[in-house]
Amino acid sequence: MLRKYLATATALVLTMRPTRRADGRLRPAARALVWSAALTAVLVAVVLVSATIGPVSLTLPTVAKAALNAVGVPTSVGVSLGGLSAFGLTLPMPTVKAEYTYLFDFPVDRTGEVIVRRIRLPRIVLGAVVGFALASAGTVMQGFFRNPMADPSIIGVSSGAAVGAVATIALSISGPFGLQLSAFLGAILTAFAVYLIATENGHTPVATLLLAGVAVQTFLGAVTSYLLLHAGEDLEQAIYWMMGNLENAAWDEVAVTVPVAVAGFLVLLAYARDLNVLLLGEEDAHTLGIEVERTKRVLLAVSSVVTAAAVAVAGVIGFVGLVVPHMMRLVVGPDHRVLLPVSAIAGAAFLVATDTVARAGTFPGGTLPVGIVTAALGAPFFLYLLRTREVHSL
8 A cells, every 4th residue: 555655646746847947947837926925025015014104103013913903704794775876866785794703813002003904904905906906907908919008998997987986976976885886887888888899790809999999088088077077066076086096995995896806817817828829919829729809808808897996996096007017027027927926916016105105295185196106106117118128028
């Protein structure tokens, strides 16, 4: 029996794929794991440091203990019936509530724990999730269009979300997740409309999809401007949302956004190899056995949903899905099996860091919108890439 077991174990070891290639380089899975682990450590450090910064300074041990005390598992989920009010009508809207059991109970100063768990941590975690989603979608869109200028909103997703959000504000529509739900639906409907416009006889040319996205964005920009003219006293709120901000982040928004972002990322990661093959061109991809149109539909749909979820809770935040994939491509190369997870984690760390800068900068109306900071940092870096020609290498 022992000899048979040893023989089986030896056979398994001999058939295992080595972590290194013949040239000594790590295989894609191993490279993705190493880079992801390193960037996850960076993300954790950024989150902890970010939580110490604010009007009330906190120490790292206090933040770490309070953050661990916030880690919990859902023990029960209930559904209650709320209402969505619009035009004098109230429509039934289900609301999900969950109860949690917390895993840790470290002794922490009560004031510090309240600040971390109720004020800073929801904003930081939501920023990480939004950055994760935007960088994931941006990486896929750049590979999908084979265009380094592509970003998550290239087919009008952000413009559709802006129409939904501004319409909700201007028309005084209220209800649970009213603003977020309207922005999400606007984004999804826009992506679907662009796809239908660009598709003919079951075929969706990438160039036509790109041009249709530009045209729809322009039209929706006009619709948004018209709605802003009728926003009245809510004009400031609408403009502030369009700048991209995480100021009113709450755990409910985190709970809704995380499943969408993670599920979408896993689907995109499963198609990373197919995306690599698509970079060769659609004809070559078809020759190599890729179902081109089906793959394009999945990548486009999932990227749109992930982007819509991020924009719905944070507004229009630019340059995260454009610059972060470029930065990571320069470091790890164009293989999407490595680039996608690395860019996603780097996007989370990048947005948390930029939102920390936004929280530190204030103006008479409140804190600085994070979209301003990402644009201020991202645009010069992108111009640097443009000047050094690195922007052209996919």
